[in-house]
Amino acid sequence: MKMPSRARLVLVKACLNGARTRAEHVRVPLTPAQLARDAKEVAKAGAAAIHLHPRLPDGAETLDAKACGEAINEVRRVCRVPVGVSTASWIEKSSTRKVSSIEGWKVNPDFASVNLNEEGWRDVCKALIRRGVWVEAGLWTVADARSLVSSGILDGCVRALIEITEKRPEQAVSLANQMDEVLRRARISLPILHHGYGQTTWKVLENALALGRDIRVGLEDTLYLPDGSLARGNAQLVEAAVRMVHRRGLLTVGLDSQAKTRRGKARQGSIS
Numbered sequence: 001m002k003m004p005s006r007a008r009l010v011l012v013k014a015c016l017n018g019a020r021t022r023a024e025h026v027r028v029p030l031t032p033a034q035l036a037r038d039a040k041e042v043a044k045a046g047a048a049a050i051h052l053h054p055r056l057p058d059g060a061e062t063l064d065a066k067a068c069g070e071a072i073n074e075v076r077r078v079c080r081v082p083v084g085v086s087t088a089s090w091i092e093k094s095s096t097r098k099v100s101s102i103e104g105w106k107v108n109p110d111f112a113s114v115n116l117n118e119e120g121w122r123d124v125c126k127a128l129i130r131r132g133v134w135v136e137a138g139l140w141t142v143a144d145a146r147s148l149v150s151s152g153i154l155d156g157c158v159r160a161l162i163e164i165t166e167k168r169p170e171q172a173v174s175l176a177n178q179m180d181e182v183l184r185r186a187r188i189s190l191p192i193l194h195h196g197y198g199q200t201t202w203k204v205l206e207n208a209l210a211l212g213r214d215i216r217v218g219l220e221d222t223l224y225l226p227d228g229s230l231a232r233g234n235a236q237l238v239e240a241a242v243r244m245v246h247r248r249g250l251l252t253v254g255l256d257s258q259a260k261t262r263r264g265k266a267r268q269g270s271i272s
Contacts, residue, residue, distance in 0.1 A: 009251050010253065011214040012214070012215055012253070012254075013214065013216040014042035014047035015221055016042070016051065017030065018086075018220025019090065019220075020220060027233035035074065036078045039083070040079050041233070042235050042238045043080075043081045045238040045242060046241075047081060050081050051085070052084075053086050053220075061091045062091065063085075063087065064101065069107035084134075085112050087112055087115075095119055095123050096123075108132060110134060111136050112128050113136040114128070116138060134156065136159055137159075137161060138163050139162050140165060142179055145183055157190055158191075160183060160190050161193050161216075162193065162195075164200060193208075194208035194213050194214075197221050198222060201222040217240070218234045219237070
């Protein structure tokens with residue numbers, strides 16, 4: 001597949017927890033303080049955006065205004081990286097209740113992901129856009145990619161997420177390519193991010209970088225490093241993704257690009 005033309009600057013997004021529990025990994029962040037700890041660590045490791053699932057005191061994922069506000073505020077207290085949440089159906093199945101929750105937020109996230117394979121996704125997107133929250137369009141299938149193209153919400157989207165749940169690595173990469181091709185042929189100008197789950201994670205990310213796309217990693221997506229060893233936590237996964245970017249001779253959005261800008265200014269200053 002021909003690689004799209006775009007600036008070779010890669011955004012690495014960290015997905016801190018998702019639906020994971022402490023039974024799966026002892027470092028899964030659940031409380032606002034734990035989320036803030038990990039957010040600070042992944043930002044230092046090179047993540048330029050953070051995706052998290054706020055929790056109620058019993059550990060359940062939620063769109064509740066109080067829980068979301070506390071998690072977002074705590075992360076922002078220690079980290080200046082944009083932070084987003086999920087509106088997935090396993091958090092709240094009813095699109096009507098999703099919209100009601102969004103309308104009740106006291107603290108807005110910078111962005112929120114919406115899966116286009118879920119009932120009522122248009123209403124959820126519109127509710128987010130009305131509140132001034134950017135939409136991350138979650139695409140799980142080729143049909144989802146086509147839905148985004150014709151959705152009429154592109155101006156309210158911050159990026160398209162090609163989210164690969166296929167468990168077989170080769171088939172996962174093939175599906176990612178098919179979905180990406182739909183967006184490319186439609187000349188979608190949005191940034192496009194690819195990510196996988198479980199054992200397909202690193203194959204999907206390698207393929208994404210070959211296409212010139214952004215990537216996501218964290219304990220929500222995988223517990224393991226590229227060599228198959230258990231990761232210590234979110235920061236180590238982000239470090240591995242950043243190394244993957246660097247091996248291709250690319251820069252990451254954030255610390256790399258800021259350093260490049262500083263070096264460029266220094267050179268300009270020396271010439272003058």
